Amino acid sequence: MNDLYELKTTNDILTCIEDAGASITRAEIAKKLKxxxxxxxxxxxxxxxxxxxxxxxxxxxxxxxxxxGRPGIPLKLxxxxxxxxxxxxxTSTWFFTILNLAAxxxxxxxxxxxxLTPEMFIHFLLKGLRHVLKKCPGRLLPLIGIGLPxxxxxxxxxxxxxxxxxxxxxxxxxxxxxxxxLPAVVLNRHRACALAEFNFYKKVDHFIxxxxxxxxxxxxxxxxxxxxxxxxxxxxxxHTIVDPNGPQCQCxxxxxxxxxxxxxxxxxxxxxxxxxxxxxxxxxxxxxYLKRGDFIPGEVIMDAACNQHPVALAALREIxxxxxxxxxxxxxxxxxxxxxxxxxxxxxxxxxxxDLVREEVTKYAMVYPFSVVQIHPSRLGIYSGAIGAASLPLxxxxxxxxxATQND
Ligand SMILES: [Zn+2]
Numbered sequence: 001m002n003d004l005y006e007l008k009t010t011n012d013i014l015t016c017i018e019d020a021g022a023s024i025t026r027a028e029i030a031k032k033l034k035x036x037x038x039x040x041x042x043x044x045x046x047x048x049x050x051x052x053x054x055x056x057x058x059x060x061x062x063x064x065x066x067x068x069g070r071p072g073i074p075l076k077l078x079x080x081x082x083x084x085x086x087x088x089x090x091t092s093t094w095f096f097t098i099l100n101l102a103a104x105x106x107x108x109x110x111x112x113x114x115x116l117t118p119e120m121f122i123h124f125l126l127k128g129l130r131h132v133l134k135k136c137p138g139r140l141l142p143l144i145g146i147g148l149p150x151x152x153x154x155x156x157x158x159x160x161x162x163x164x165x166x167x168x169x170x171x172x173x174x175x176x177x178x179x180x181x182l183p184a185v186v187l188n189r190h191r192a193c194a195l196a197e198f199n200f201y202k203k204v205d206h207f208i209x210x211x212x213x214x215x216x217x218x219x220x221x222x223x224x225x226x227x228x229x230x231x232x233x234x235x236x237x238x239h240t241i242v243d244p245n246g247p248q249c250q251c252x253x254x255x256x257x258x259x260x261x262x263x264x265x266x267x268x269x270x271x272x273x274x275x276x277x278x279x280x281x282x283x284x285x286x287x288x289y290l291k292r293g294d295f296i297p298g299e300v301i302m303d304a305a306c307n308q309h310p311v312a313l314a315a316l317r318e319i320x321x322x323x324x325x326x327x328x329x330x331x332x333x334x335x336x337x338x339x340x341x342x343x344x345x346x347x348x349x350x351x352x353x354x355d356l357v358r359e360e361v362t363k364y365a366m367v368y369p370f371s372v373v374q375i376h377p378s379r380l381g382i383y384s385g386a387i388g389a390a391s392l393p394l395x396x397x398x399x400x401x402x403x404a405t406q407n408d
Contacts, residue, residue: 001273006043007399007402009033009035009039009043009218009358010046010228010361010398011398011399012033012060013029013033013044014053014077014097014384014397015188016028016029016032016334017047017053017075017076018077018102022056022074024042024075025072025073025074026044026073027035027072027073027316028072029075035332039286040169041088043231044075044387048399050401050402051078051081051082051139051401052077052081052082052398053075053076053077053078054075054077054078054387055073055075055076056073056074059097064078073199077102077247077286078101079100079101079104080100080137080138081101081137081138081139082101082139082140082141082214082397082401083099083100083101083131083136083138083139083140084101084127084139084141084145084337084390084394085098085133085140085141085144085145085224085352085390085393086099086130086145086146086147086192086385086387086388086392087125087128087144087145087146087147087389088146088147088148088187088189088192088193088385088386088388088389089121089147089148089189089215089385090147090343090344090382090385090386091124091187091213091297091298091299091344092113092116093111093112093113093384094113094124094125094128095108095110095383095385096107096108096109096111096129096132096311096340096386097383097386097390098132098135098136098151098390099387101105101394101397102197103302103387103390105383105387106137107132107135107136107137108383108386109128109135110128111124111133112262116165116315118167118170121167121170121408122170122172125146125176125322126175126180129176129180129182133180140404141337141393141396141401142182142183142184142400142403143177143183143284143392144182144183144184144186144272144393145182145185145192145392145393146172146176146187146194146387146389146390147186147188147189147385147388147402148162148187148189149164149165149167149188149189149194149215150162150163150164150165150167150187150188150215151232151233152183152187153184153232154186154231154232157172157174157184157185157186158170158171158172158173158174158186158207158224158250159172163215164214164215164250164264165179165214167302171245172184173185173186173284182366183327185393187319187388187389188219189211190209190211190219190343190383190385191217191226191235191388191389192385192388192389193211193219193342193378193380193384193386194207194211194221194340194342194388195219195226195389195391195392196380196387196391197209197340197342197378197379197388198221198228198277198390199383199391200379201338204221204338205221205222205224206221206222206334206335206336206337206338207220207221207335207336207337207338207340208220208334208338208339208340208371209340209342210237210327210337210339210340210341211342211343212261212262212263212342213262213298213343213344213345213399214262214264214343214353215238215262216237216258216261217235217236217237217238218236218237218330218400219235220234220235220334222247224332229373235242236393237257237326238256238258239251239256239257239258240255240256240301240326240399241256242255242257242322242326243255243256243259243260243322243398246259246260247259247260247265255322257322257323258329259318260319260322261319261322263295263297263301263324263343263344265319266298266301266315267295267318268277268395269298269314269315270290270311270312270315270319270335271290271335273311273315274286274311279309279310279311281309284391285303285304285307285309285310286300286301286304286312296345298343298344298345299344299345299347299348300346300348300394301344302348302350302352302353303348305352306350306352308350309395316345316352316353316356318391320353320356320357320360323341323357324357324359324360324361324363324364325360325362325364327360327361327365327375328360328361328363328364328365331361331362331370331373332364332365332366334346335369335372336373337373338374338376339373339374339375339376340375340378340379341354341357341375341376341378342377342378342384342407344382347378347381347382348375348376348381349378349379349381350377351377353380354376354377358375361375
């Protein structure tokens with residue numbers, strides 16, 4: 001592949017084979033992409049040599065072609081040669097995953113930080129990556145995808161600010177390169193989850209992912225393309241105002257969605273209720289956290305609410321009111337097909353939060369855009385960020401395989 005045109009054509013052919021699943025022949029590709037049979041055959045030979053494409057079992061699965069000669073042999077993506085690694089940081093834990101070229105998860109790993117400091121954050125990222133790289137069952141696409149907390153400069157590979165953690169200017173990609181000699185592509189962790197969930201739904205063009213944790217961010221995909229904004233701020237729905245008389249947010253303003261509906265708010269609401277009106281329950285899963293003064297994780301609150309814990313349920317209802325306003329506005333503004341609620345409250349994939357939110361959204365969304373929208377909890381759970389991060393190198397597989405095989 002010597003020139004850009006050839007590279008683009010080969011990439012188009014690879015995409016065509018990938019999209020077809022396991023049922024497209026060289027002749028069908030030539031017809032679909034309006035290319036000559038020779039061009040397709042040459043490119044497919046290159047792709048097979050690179051370990052990206054393989055022929056199906058010809059004897060069993062051959063399909064006849066219109067022309068004379070041997071039957072067309074269906075082609076498919078080869079999934080046992082090249083792998084992508086992704087990492088993403090959620091609930092004080094690094095999650096790692098290895099994906100094959102069809103985005104199938106072949107390995108998972110997680111490491112919980114003993115303390116939430118930038119030093120631990122970097123130390124455990126490198127430790128986890130070293131471990132995962134050893135587990136790679138084949139060759140690695142030479143680019144690691146990493147989902148990070150806070151506002152990210154994706155070009156520089158830096159966390160600019162993570163307000164809820166109090167971290168600033170952490171040059172993650174540079175550190176990974178220095179320590180592991182591997183380039184990294186970084187993105188906000190919620191955007192990484194959004195990417196994984198978006199890929200899961202495949203045929204949806206207008207998609208919104210709402211990541212709810214200590215911060216709240218929306219990742220918006222319109223016409224199949226992510227909305228980034230002029231300087232990375234698109235999707236900062238956590239700092240849109242849902243009640244000007246509401247509590248003060250970390251950003252200084254009052255009544256931001258984040259101050260009304262984040263995990264911090266849930267924790268505050270639960271503490272206030274226990275202070276003024278403590279429930280008496282035979283078994284209380286929240287009480288040990290409250291006694292120790294610990295932050296109650298989202299998955300614990302959700303489990304409690306699903307088991308009819310009155311305080312957890314009331315607190316979830318309360319934040320659903322603000323989420324309903326924000327999501328109603330999003331529906332009226334963007335007319336999406338699918339909205340996915342993510343973050344630790346939805347790691348169990350339970351429908352409770354989406355049910356509560358849907359009830360509130362009906363009060364604010366216009367009838368027609370609401371009639372077409374589906375609201376779901378995250379389908380991929382706690383590893384969605386790592387899966388989404390690993391999907392970034394997968395999108396560039398041909399370019400990365402060429403780079404990796406340059407010196408073979
Ligand atoms: Zn704010």
